[in-house]
Amino acid sequence: MSVMVAVPDSAEGALALTSAIAEARLLGTDVLAVNLGLRPISPEHLMSGETRITILERTHHESHAEVVLHALAEHPETERLVIGVKRRSKVGKALIGSVSQTLLLEADVPILAVKLPH
Structure with a gap:
């Protein structure tokens, strides 16, 4: 079993990675x-002690959501997905599609969504 995390180049991505490492420790998995x-994931974010982290590099020119869904399909041992979400206005939620929303609706595993404090 594994915890998968989507890591974009953002503060939300760094928080998602940190949260995924904590979740993996709780579950006793990688x-x-x-x-x-x-860019490559920053080495300081990979300092996780005893938790094994495997980096899956993006190899397709798909949308971020499609890349994550493809990775989930290739790794059926995944028991949880961790994503970072952005705060959006009501109008932004109604008009703009969201990677997080797509993953919440289409992923077949439980999802832990984390967001930055105000």
Whole structure:
């Protein structure tokens, strides 16, 4: 079993990775980090003590949601997905599609959604 985390180049991505490591420790499992950014995941975010972290680099030109859903399909041992979510206005929620929303609706595993404090 594994905890998968979607890690874009953002503060939400860093928080999601930190939260996934904590979740994996609670469950006694490893982390599969899907790198959605253009750069490698920062080494300081990978300092997790005894938790094993495997980086899954983005290899397709799909949307972020499709990349994560594809990774979930390739790793059926995943028992949880961790995502970082952004705060949006009511209008923003109504008009703009969201990677988080797509994952919440389409992923077949429980999802832990984390957001930055105000």
